[in-house]
Amino acid sequence: MADAPKIEVSRRGFLKGAGVTAASTVIESAKAFGREANSALQSVPTVGPGPLPIKLHINGEEHIVTVEPRYTLAETLRDNLGLTGTKVVCDRGSCSACTVWIDKVPALACMTLSVDAVGREITTIEGLSHGDTMHPVQAAFVKHDAMQCGFCTPGMVMSCAALLERNPNPSLADVKHAVSGNLCRCGTYPKVFAATLDVAQHRVASGLVTLSAGREA
Amino acid sequence: MNKFAFVDCKTVDEALGQLGDGATVKAGGIDLLDLMKDDIVFPAKLVNIRNVDSLRGITVSADGLQLGPLSTLSEIADHPEIQRSYSALSDAAGHAATPQVRNMATLGGNIMQRPRCWYFRSTDVDCKKKGGGSDECHAQAGENQYHAIMNNSTCAMVHPSSTAVPLLGMDAQVELTSKRGKRMVLMSNFYVPPEKSVINETVVQPGELITGIFVPAPAPGTRSAYQKYGEKESFDWPIADAGVVLVMDGALCRKASVVLGVAAPTPIRSKAAEAVLTGKTIDEATARAAGKAAMQDATPLSQNGYKVQLFQTAIYRTVLLAAGQMQRDPSAIG
Numbered sequence: 001m002a003d004a005p006k007i008e009v010s011r012r013g014f015l016k017g018a019g020v021t022a023a024s025t026v027i028e029s030a031k032a033f034g035r036e037a038n039s040a041l042q043s044v045p046t047v048g049p050g051p052l053p054i055k056l057h058i059n060g061e062e063h064i065v066t067v068e069p070r071y072t073l074a075e076t077l078r079d080n081l082g083l084t085g086t087k088v089v090c091d092r093g094s095c096s097a098c099t100v101w102i103d104k105v106p107a108l109a110c111m112t113l114s115v116d117a118v119g120r121e122i123t124t125i126e127g128l129s130h131g132d133t134m135h136p137v138q139a140a141f142v143k144h145d146a147m148q149c150g151f152c153t154p155g156m157v158m159s160c161a162a163l164l165e166r167n168p169n170p171s172l173a174d175v176k177h178a179v180s181g182n183l184c185r186c187g188t189y190p191k192v193f194a195a196t197l198d199v200a201q202h203r204v205a206s207g208l209v210t211l212s213a214g215r216e217a
Numbered sequence: 218m219n220k221f222a223f224v225d226c227k228t229v230d231e232a233l234g235q236l237g238d239g240a241t242v243k244a245g246g247i248d249l250l251d252l253m254k255d256d257i258v259f260p261a262k263l264v265n266i267r268n269v270d271s272l273r274g275i276t277v278s279a280d281g282l283q284l285g286p287l288s289t290l291s292e293i294a295d296h297p298e299i300q301r302s303y304s305a306l307s308d309a310a311g312h313a314a315t316p317q318v319r320n321m322a323t324l325g326g327n328i329m330q331r332p333r334c335w336y337f338r339s340t341d342v343d344c345k346k347k348g349g350g351s352d353e354c355h356a357q358a359g360e361n362q363y364h365a366i367m368n369n370s371t372c373a374m375v376h377p378s379s380t381a382v383p384l385l386g387m388d389a390q391v392e393l394t395s396k397r398g399k400r401m402v403l404m405s406n407f408y409v410p411p412e413k414s415v416i417n418e419t420v421v422q423p424g425e426l427i428t429g430i431f432v433p434a435p436a437p438g439t440r441s442a443y444q445k446y447g448e449k450e451s452f453d454w455p456i457a458d459a460g461v462v463l464v465m466d467g468a469l470c471r472k473a474s475v476v477l478g479v480a481a482p483t484p485i486r487s488k489a490a491e492a493v494l495t496g497k498t499i500d501e502a503t504a505r506a507a508g509k510a511a512m513q514d515a516t517p518l519s520q521n522g523y524k525v526q527l528f529q530t531a532i533y534r535t536v537l538l539a540a541g542q543m544q545r546d547p548s549a550i551g
Binding site: 093096105181 | 218219220221222223224225226227231234235243246247250251253254261263265267314315316317318320321450451452
């Protein structure tokens with residue numbers, strides 16, 4: 001998948017000449033870019049448009065992957081690293097199925113360029129569990145049957161787990177707000193709310209209000 | 218997405234040095250990646266300003282509110298000082314898009330968004346805004362239910378920025394920096410109506426970077442409110458949004474700014490509505506009259522006449538909310 005050609009010249013684009021124009025623009029600019037980099041602004045690191053190795057910090061581990069600047073973090077996670085828990089549905093930031101944490105903040109892997117994730121701490125759904133031990137939010141989703149087709153579930157869990165990190169004792173309104181970007185076509189929201197509130201209540205009752213996340217934790 | 222080179226800049230000077238032919242500024246990247254994935258733009262080079270520290274930060278002083286253009290919508294929405302003294306701005310930022318988008322999207326990027334018009338965003342059709350050979354605005358006789366109801370004869374786009382609505386009402390200024398120096402542009406001059414340029418939505422020139430957004434301190438007695446109406450509670454852009462800033466002296470309104478979001482190709486102030494409110498006691502009747510006045514010059518298209526009624530109601534309710542005479546409208550999104 002990683003080496004699959006990424007320029008797709010559609011019939012429509014080809015007929016309009018758009019594909020040809022775009023490709024030639026890139027080649028010309030690459031030359032211009034090189035000249036510029038060799039003159040006054042050598043200090044600014046420039047990469048691409050071809051593939052380059054980058055180092056990503058994911059779930060407490062460092063990974064070196066070779067990507068083009070245009071590859072999104074979602075593509076790199078799934079295609080290069082096999083971390084397919086992160087789902088891609090709309091690929092436009094509309095559905096939040098690809099939600100990961102970037103520096104502990106819920107963000108969209110589909111709208112993040114991999115090269116822009118360098119130096120940041122990325123947590124994916126795979127990083128929430130400890131081996132075979134599920135994260136409390138994952139366990140609560142199972143207990144409450146908070147999924148049907150399951151495709152939105154990883155993103156939904158990331159949003160709910162992040163909420164509990166920020167606010168260990170959220171209200172129903174807080175949970176609704178936290179998942180307001182996560183689209184669930186099956187409509188399992190009531191069970192998502194119940195599962196998240198269950199974790200909070202259990203944690204508060206047991207006096208354990210800080211959740212650990214990520215393998216490093 | 219097309220192939221592109223990527224330059225990660227750490228300073229404004231580095232970024233300015235990289236701007237030029239085929240280069241596009243990238244901050245949060247939300248709207249830009251959307252446009253690139255849809256094959257609407259094909260930048261040869263992305264100049265990443267996301268790691269330019271001097272473009273971050275929110276400072277509140279006696280002079281006003283200084284916003285780094287990289288402030289995320291979440292940071293603005295959650296800022297206690299903005300919630301207290303510039304509440305229309307925190308409300309607008311806090312009800313745009315989704316939590317995840319708000320964590321990534323920047324204020325500078327929000328006011329620089331390209332239109333959501335589906336003809337503009339489709340590679341299937343050419344239109345005059347795309348600068349191709351076409352001289353058509355397909356919305357005029359096409360699917361136009363979300364399009365402009367005012368100033369819509371040249372291009373019927375609406376500007377999608379929610380934060381621009383309170384920023385315009387609060388007389389904000391945008392600092393633009395280029396190799397030639399800096400200039401300050403009032404929000405009222407920031408957007409360009411299609412009659413002046415159908416291609417560019419803003420006065421930002423190639424080689425210029427937004428380096429700050431400044432909101433002057435509110436006069437004593439100032440109250441503001443923002444409400445957004447849409448089809449969905451989350452993610453969606455508004456089909457009507459209103460920002461109201463009132464300078465009150467008891468129940469008497471000394472000064473009023475009434476801003477309409479997605480009514481016209483640019484966010485606009487309604488001088489007619491402001492005239493109705495200024496010097497009057499704010500009550501249900503004046504608030505309704507303001508809504509009516511704001512829509513007196515509306516020229517709805519074939520499918521968006523409903524927006525005239527929606528804006529009248531949005532303004533009426535937002536005026537009362539700003540004046541402290543109504544709770545937040547439960548039918549509003551924000």
